Structure formats: C-alpha cells, structure tokens
Amino acid sequence: MPHRTETDSRRMLRQLRDEMASAQPGQERLDRITTIIAESMGTDVCSIYLLRDSETLELCATEGLRPSAVHETRLRIGEGLVGKVARLARPLQSANAPAEPGFRYMPETGEEVFTSFLGVPIQRLGERLGVLVVQSKEARNYTDDEVYGLEVVAMVIAEMTELGAFVGEGTSFASTHKQAATLRGVTGQEGEAEGHVWLHQPRVVITNLVNDDSQAETERLNEAIEKLRGSVDDMLAVAASRDKEHQEVLQTYKMFAHSRGWLKRMEEDIRLGLSAEAAVEKEQSAARARLETVPDQYMRDRLHDLDDLSNRLLRILTGQGVETGAEMPDRAILVARNIGPGDLLEYGRKLRGVVLEEGAVGSHATIVARALAIPLVLNVPRITTDALSGDHILVDGTEGVVHLRPDDSVTSAFRDKVAMQAKAQERYASLRDKPAVGRCGTEIKLKMNAGLMADLPSLPTSGAEAVGLFRTELQFLTRDRMPRRSELVATYARVLDAAAGKAVHFRTLDIGSDKVAPYMKRPNEPNPAMGWRALRVGLDKPGVLRMQVQALIRAAAGRPLSVMFPLVSTGEEFTRARDMLNRELDRERRLGHPLPAETKVGAMLETPSLAYAPDSFFEAVDFISIGGNDLKQFFFAADRENELVRRRYDTLNISFLSFLQLVVDRCHESGTALTFCGEDAGRPVDALAFAGIGIPALSMRPASIGPVKSLIRRSNLNEVSELIARVKARGLDSARPALLDYVASLVE
Ligand code: PEP
C-alpha cells in the first residue's frame, strides 16, 4: 500500500460523496464504496461489515474477498479480528493477521492469501454500526496516517449508514434504528405508558460530510470554537453566584473549549477532507466509545462534559437549535440523557412517560415525575442513541423496562396489562368513599403525599382524607432564585384552598443531600445524605426556615395549620424548631396578622435515634410521621440512591418491623398521633404489615390509595398482627413470605 497523501484522502472522500448523491440501490452503493477504497488505498481487499443485529456482524460488501461470501459470512461481536475491532471500538492492525491471537479463519471468503490486516470501527456517537477492513497479501505495517485516514472514511460510512444510504433490496439488513429493542433500566416512578419518543435534545443532523476547501472549513471551525468559548464564558459569568459544583463543570467546559489537542484532531480531520461538523462528530464518537470502557465515574463525567460541548459546537456550526420546530407528538414519551426539574415541570402533563439514560432515584427530576405521576424509567443504557423522535415506545415504569419499536406481540401483551390495571382502578374507584376498615373493624387512615399544586386535584378523587406529606422543596428547587415570601404565601394559600378543609401536613424545607437548589451555597460534604441537610440547615442558618414558617402562618390566615420538621434526630432539635415556630407565631401576632385557628407541630422520624428520645419529646410533639425512605436507609445503612444496595434489605424484615413496633408502642404510651409516609406505605402488602403492627395512618402516592384500601378491607388486621408475631417467634428473618401467603388466601 503506497503512502497516502492528503490529496488521496480528499479525492476518496469526494468520490464517496458522489456515490452518496447518485441514485442507485443500497447494495450497489456499498459495492462501489469498497472498490473506491481499495483502489484509492492500494490494498488488495476492502470489506464492509455491518451490524445485522446488536450481536452479529455481517459481511455486506467486499472488493477482493469472494463475492459469494457477501451476506453469508457472519461474526459475533468479539469474534475474530473483525469482531474484536467492533468490541474494542478502536482500530486494530497486524502485519501477520493469521498469527494473531483470536484470529478466525473464514474459508468461504478465500482470505487465506491475505496477510496484513487493518480494521477500524464504523461508529456514530457511541453506537456501533460495523467494521471497515482493508487487507493485503504483503506483510506490512500501516502508518498512523493510513490508520487515521481509514478512520475518517469509516466516519463518512457511518453517516451514510445513519442516513439510510445502504438500505434497500439486496442489502438484507435494516438500519439499527428500525429494529425492536427491549432496554432495562431502573424504576423511577411506577406506571405504564404507551406513546411516541420525543427527544429532549434532538440529534443534530449532518448532511454535508466532505469539504471542498479545507482552509475555509478550518476557518469555519475556528470561528465556531471562538463562539463556543464566548458562550462558555457567558455561562461562567452567570454561574458566578451559583453553587460550586456547577461552576466546576463550567470550568471543565472552558478547559475543553481551549484544548489544543481537541482542536488539532478536528483540524486534522478537516485536512483529510471532512467537513467541520463531520470532524466534530468524529471526535465526539471516539469520546463516546471511550466512555463505554471507562469505569471511573469522574472520568465518565468529564467525557460527558466533552460530549455536551461537542453538541453545542455542532449546533453553532449547523445552526440547528434545540428548538427544531418539530411538533411534539400525541402521547409523547420524553427521552433524554438527563433533565432538570424545571424543564420537566415545563413539559408537565403533556408527557405520558419519561425515559432517562442517567438520572438518580432521588434526583429532582424523579421527584417531579413522581409528583406529576408520570411513569419514569432511569439509567436506561443507550436510549438516547437508539431512539429516534417519533419511534413507538412502551414504558413499563413498574418493571423498569422500555420497549422501543416493539413488535405486535409485545405491544398487545403490554396493552392487556394496562387494560387489566384500568379495570382494577375502576374497582378501586368504587371504594373511593368507603373507609379503609379491616374485617376486624379497625380503621386505617389513608392520606396522600404531594409536592405540587398539580397534585391537589387528586385529593378528592383518590379518596385520601388528608395530605399526609406536602414536600415543600419543589418550589425551591425548580427555580433559579430563592422564592420570595409573598410567592410562598400565595402557593401555600392555594394549596389550603384546594384542600377545601382537609388537613395538609406541610413539611418544611428538606434541602441538602441530593436536593440542592442551584442558588444555595452548600459545603462540599463527603457523605451528604448524612450531612448538613433538612432541619440541621434550618437550625444552623434559620433565615430561610423562618421565612417559610412565616409564609405558612400567613397562608393559613386563620385556618388550622399543620407543620412538620424533616430529619429530626433528637428531642432537643425538635424543641429548638418548635420554639422558633412559636416565636414566629408571636411575631405575627404582634404584627397584627391573624394566627392559625390551631397549629399542630410534628416531627419526621427518619433516623433511628429519635425512636429512643426521652418521653418528654413524645409528649411535646403533636404528631410523628415516619419517613420510611430515609429511616430504612439509616436503619440498614444502605444508601437509598445506590442501585447496588437500595433493594438489598426488605421493609418486612423482622428487625425493621420490630423497630417500627417500638415507635408504635412509644406513640401509643404518649398518645401521639402517628403516620407512615415513605414510599413503602403505598405498597399494599407492606401497608398491610404496617397496619397490622398498629400504625394507624398511612400516607402515599394518590394512585396507591385504591390498592391499599382494597387489601385492608379484605384483611383482618388482628390476624395480620398474630401472623407477624408468629414469624417473630419462629425466628424467621422476614414476614414477607407469610404475608404473601395470607394475601393469596383472601377472597377478592
Ligand atoms: C422519607 O424519607 O420517607 C420521606 C417521606 O421523605 P423524602 O422521601 O422526601 O426524603
């Protein structure tokens, strides 16, 4: 193979572009391309292998190997040298291929006479599409320039694949974006939805791949880079008042935007004939391929930063904004790598479901999706690469599974499941005005959790008798500045108006840990969940908490008010918080504002320590609400947001139930009202156990009230209580198996 010059490379790319523009069937186009590459590079063989499905590469065109092997020869990813290139997503070469470990001889191709091998991945933005191979009879090494040149060609082939240039009769392979895929993630919000993909950040479409004048193209790239640097500086100026982490991300952006290495690689791509946008995308693809192999989270985050920056640069170069003018489809399912709570709220109920490539169970977006009752699946690998806007998609939030472009059998099974659930919901609706009374005659109070005005209409329709937990964080998290007191007064008053006399238990700001408002300074903590959060912040820096309490008192405007403090860990913390509230009541009285008709002050029991607080605490507090989500994480020392451990311990583990029993007993002795308001309260079997050990009230998502009520009404809570006592006496670890048997024995 003679040394290739820049002119060779440019000529070859132009020829490829002409092939792209000519009207011809996909297979002929592929065949022509292999001939052009082999001739231009002076190799005996050029072959294109494309992915037939996610695991299989198929020889789709060749110059030099036996034509009869085309569409016959197949390899799995990782198999042979070709499969290895696909797996590693980087070039591989050998002067003596048959001697390489992993070499697989494919007799039908007649390749035994070719000694040297160079393969490069055909990939686009982290998506494997195939492998481009050249082979020669002579044993030789390929220069770095040759390898690089072939990568540039592979980039153009990747774009052509994406644009559907090779689809058609005879090619017998479909674009990967036409195949059905089932992708597994993590449940963010339960529920099912069917609809069409709406990409939050639509992909930039590149149509000009090859440049005619590399100097002009380099200038275009440099101008775009200048604009990019300017926009990063602007973002940094805006962020100067924001939290440190945000600023650090932008500093990394700045570093990348000024990286000589990045710019040099793109300029080299342009020199070899690519357009500026194709050059950006080629480097972006290489970075994404690296992302898949980097285990270190910090490095992965940085590669994501580079990815974001590349997108910005592409948008500058192509003029394609996020706002493409496309109409959002009916029944839109939002697909994004991640999304902030503000953006998600803006979409609001226009969305049927949300699928995120990243995201965390406790993130703000999850909180918003929960508040809006939109099914959400998180951590779905590759979804933003695999899904195209408009694709048919089924979201199973309960199972944490997404079916993309499902076939008919999957769709009909999914619809059956949804129909069955709708029937069950109808049954639950008929119970709406009936109490949750067990067959034993004991009544359990069922309340709902809320966090947005949008939740309030569920209060009458769900059959909840109160809002057991109103999370006030969302009004703070979804804006870029601290809300004013007057705004909070208006919001809380509207909540109370909408509740129409039913009690609303407002939980004061639970901020810190995972919930961080962009405008609030926060220390860099090694373990934020156990750090300076919730009431701890409120007591140490009382300004915001006082403002919130004032807003609550004014919003009540003479109506009853119920306030609870999050993450109370000792009796003394509660006393300090309540004293602060009393001082605010005094102040409001002095200012002549009407006071609430009655003020109830509660504590959330979210750390085991509070269960052992002195009797004086239990006597002083008006009510206790068990925040089971946090309590469980601290009880079992298992991070509620860490997928590796968060499902490891069961709520119905006897240790946890015994601990809850202690809380029930202490509240019973002091006559303190008790509610359980963590997510587990909405799981019917778990709720039954809580009721069985004597927790008199449960607060849950509105949609869970029907199923929980239905089960309680069919059960005898005395039997449940005895059953748990028997499990304990027998020395078993968990009450779940026995409870499941019990539930199965009940008549519908
Ligand atoms: C809890 O911890 O159970 C709770 C209700 O509060 P949050 O989920 O908002 O932390």
Ligand code: MG
């Ligand atoms: Mg909590």
